[in-house]
Amino acid sequence: MKRILNIETIKYLGKEVRVRGWVNSLRHHGGIVFLDLRDRSGILQIVCTPDLAKDIKEEGVLEIEGEVKKRPIKMINPELETGEIELEAKNIKILAKTRVLPFDLKDLKVSLPVLLDWRPLSLRNKKIKAIFEIQEEVISSFRKIMKDLDFIEFQAPVIVPTATEGGAELFRIDYYDYDAYLVQSPQLYKQIMVGAFERAFTITKVFRAEPSVTTRHLSEFISLDVEMGFIDSWEDLMENCEIIIRNIFSGLEKNCDKELKMFGATLPKISKKIPRLKMREAQKIIFQRTGRDHRKEPDLEPEDEKEICDYAKEKYGSELIFITHYPTKKRPFYTYPDPEDPEYTLSFDLLCRGLEVVTGGQRINDYKMLLKNIKKWGLKIKDFKFYLQAFKYGMPPEGGFAIGAERLVKQILNLENVREASLFPRDMIRIDQRLSTLQPKKKRA
Numbered sequence: 001m002k003r004i005l006n007i008e009t010i011k012y013l014g015k016e017v018r019v020r021g022w023v024n025s026l027r028h029h030g031g032i033v034f035l036d037l038r039d040r041s042g043i044l045q046i047v048c049t050p051d052l053a054k055d056i057k058e059e060g061v062l063e064i065e066g067e068v069k070k071r072p073i074k075m076i077n078p079e080l081e082t083g084e085i086e087l088e089a090k091n092i093k094i095l096a097k098t099r100v101l102p103f104d105l106k107d108l109k110v111s112l113p114v115l116l117d118w119r120p121l122s123l124r125n126k127k128i129k130a131i132f133e134i135q136e137e138v139i140s141s142f143r144k145i146m147k148d149l150d151f152i153e154f155q156a157p158v159i160v161p162t163a164t165e166g167g168a169e170l171f172r173i174d175y176y177d178y179d180a181y182l183v184q185s186p187q188l189y190k191q192i193m194v195g196a197f198e199r200a201f202t203i204t205k206v207f208r209a210e211p212s213v214t215t216r217h218l219s220e221f222i223s224l225d226v227e228m229g230f231i232d233s234w235e236d237l238m239e240n241c242e243i244i245i246r247n248i249f250s251g252l253e254k255n256c257d258k259e260l261k262m263f264g265a266t267l268p269k270i271s272k273k274i275p276r277l278k279m280r281e282a283q284k285i286i287f288q289r290t291g292r293d294h295r296k297e298p299d300l301e302p303e304d305e306k307e308i309c310d311y312a313k314e315k316y317g318s319e320l321i322f323i324t325h326y327p328t329k330k331r332p333f334y335t336y337p338d339p340e341d342p343e344y345t346l347s348f349d350l351l352c353r354g355l356e357v358v359t360g361g362q363r364i365n366d367y368k369m370l371l372k373n374i375k376k377w378g379l380k381i382k383d384f385k386f387y388l389q390a391f392k393y394g395m396p397p398e399g400g401f402a403i404g405a406e407r408l409v410k411q412i413l414n415l416e417n418v419r420e421a422s423l424f425p426r427d428m429i430r431i432d433q434r435l436s437t438l439q440p441k442k443k444r445a
Contacts, residue, residue, distance in 0.1 A: 002018065003018050004017050004019060005019070005040070005041040006038075006039050006041050006042050007041035007042050007082065008041070009044055009068050009082060009085060010081070010082055013085060014067070017068055018063065018065045019044060019087065020039065020061070020062065020064070021037040021039035022039070022059055022060070022061055022062075023057065023059060023060045024043055025106070031050065032047060032049070033047075033053040034046070034047060035053065035056065037087075042080065042081055043082065044086075044087055046066070046087050046089050047087070048088075048089035052092045056092070057098050058098070059098040059101060059105065059121075059124070060096065062092055062094060063092070064087065064091070064092050066089040067088050067090070068085055068086075068088075069085065069088050071084055071086050102121075103118075105121065106126075108122060108125045108127070108128070112419060113434070115128075117433075117434065119423075123423075127262050130259035130262045131415070131421055133256060134252065134260070134409055135222075137252055137255050137256050138251075138405055138409060139203060139222070139405060140251065141248045141250070141251030142203070142224050142244060143203065144247070144251070145247040146201045146244070149243070150199055151228070152199065153200075153203075154193055154200055154201075155202065156186030156189045156202040156225070158183045158204065158206075158207070159175065159180050159182065160181050160183045160188075161180055161181070161383065161386075162181070162383040162384070163181065163184065163379075169184065169211075170184065182207035183206055183207060184208060185223065185402065186202050186206065186223065187332070187334070187402075188384075188387045190226075190400060191227060191363060191387070191395075191398065194228065194390075194395065195390040199229065200228075201226045201227070202223075202225045203224055203225075204222070204223055204225065205220055205223070207219060208221075210427070213427055213428050215416060215417040215419075216302070216355060218406060218418055218419065218422055218425060218426060219426040219428065220425075222405035222406060223404065223405070224402065224404075226241075226401055226403075227399070228398060228399065229396040229397070229398040230398070231362070231397050231398060232397075234336065234361060234399055236399075237348070237361065237362065237399045237400065237401055238274075238348055238350075238360075241358055241360065242273070244403070245270075245320070245350070245403075253267060260413075263414065265414060268320055268352055268411065268412065269318060270318055271316045274350070275315075275321050275322070276321070276322040276348075277321065277324070278323075279300065279323050279326050279327075280344075282308045283295045283304070285308065286304050286307050286308060286311075289311065292307075298326075298330045299326065300323065300349075302354075302355075306354035309352070309353055309354045310354075312351075319353050321350075322351075323349050323351060325338060325341075325344040325348075326344065326345055326347050326348075328343055331345045331347050332377075333370070334363045335362070335363065335364070336363060346362040347360065348361055350401075352408065352411045353414070355410070357403060357404055357407045358401050359402055360399065360400055361399055361401070362397070363400070365395040365397055367388065367391040367392050367395075370384075406418050406421040407421075409421040
């Protein structure tokens with residue numbers, strides 16, 4: 001007899017079937033035992049005698065053969081797709097035994113550190129699984145719309161010879177007899193791809209040696225990166241970004257209604273067009289609303305991002321807002337300066353419910369201008385010779401942006417910590433296990 005999925009049993013009423021899965025729950029009622037069997041398709045109620053249920057515990061792995069029957073009317077569960085039927089077990093085989101669980105896996109009322117310490121187990125909780133079904137839909141929708149917009153997907157390298165963004169947030173690795181780094185961004189490579197394919201995207205892991213532990217930062221995260229050539233204006237980038245975000249939300253609305261409801265989550269509201277504000281304008285509004293004077297700061301503080309999102313929701317009915325024209329000195333060397341005010345750049349962040357989820361802008365496509373900026377940023381031209389080939393031999397006006405997958409999921413579900421939206425979070429204090437439990441490696445001289 002071939003195994004079928006739980007959801008398929010509704011087509012086998014009155015017939016004998018074989019199912020396999022995990023014991024989600026176990027209930028003894030006198031001479032009858034009820035157990036809920038979980039597989040990738042959902043939950044199925046099993047009815048059996050106590051002798052068949054001997055030695056069975058929650059999360060044990062079973063193979064069960066029996067007859068599919070209608071449930072008594074009073075036993076129908078409208079919350080389950082299989083809620084009108086049950087399987088009367090005739091034979092149960094334990095495929096894998098389990099130990100006593102360290103906590104109630106269904107309620108999962110544990111702290112985030114404990115949840116992550118027990119990640120292989122806590123992932124089996126239906127709400128935790130739902131987070132990553134949401135994330136999978138975000139990535140799937142992103143990939144689909146990129147193909148619809150005629151972008152080519154490429155696989156970006158994660159080992160690089162030099163810093164992409166500059167700064168000290170680099171993970172150095174031993175690469176044979178040389179120093180190399182984990183990539184901060186696939187930026188240089190997606191620009192190279194524009195020189196060959198015009199439009200390119202990649203879904204990749206990037207790494208930032210953030211020397212802090214906050215609710216919004218990870219040392220490794222998923223970046224949904226986009227780059228496009230022959231733009232007429234840097235505003236083309238924001239227009240494409242808006243198309244992509246709307247399509248992601250549409251995919252979630254269509255395919256993840258059940259998962260969103262588990263969190264009581266609604267998709268972020270978007271006005272007819274996502275509003276746009278220059279960073280200095282946003283800081284003036286924040287000052288007027290709160291009295292916090294950050295009008296000379298080179299970036300928005302976390303509380304500023306929340307405040308300007310509140311403003312956008314009140315004035316425009318939008319929970320998303322583009323903030324543009326960040327200072328040149330706060331953006332990487334390849335960011336295009338505003339011709340009307342070179343102290344600022346043709347760049348943007350997209351904020352969602354108080355958190356930056358997208359960063360992008362127009363890039364410098366002029367070879368000589370790039371050389372000048374590399375020197376101005378205190379970098380070495382020899383470190384970028386490979387990258388500069390793309391510009392030495394002709395690059396059209398171009399730009400792009402990157403969406404942080406975990407941050408976007410966090411904001412959609414209103415999670416407290418971005419680590420909740422990362423399957424296996426990496427940060428200053430964790431690589432699966434808490435680093436405090438491990439023997440530290442001696443640093444290189």
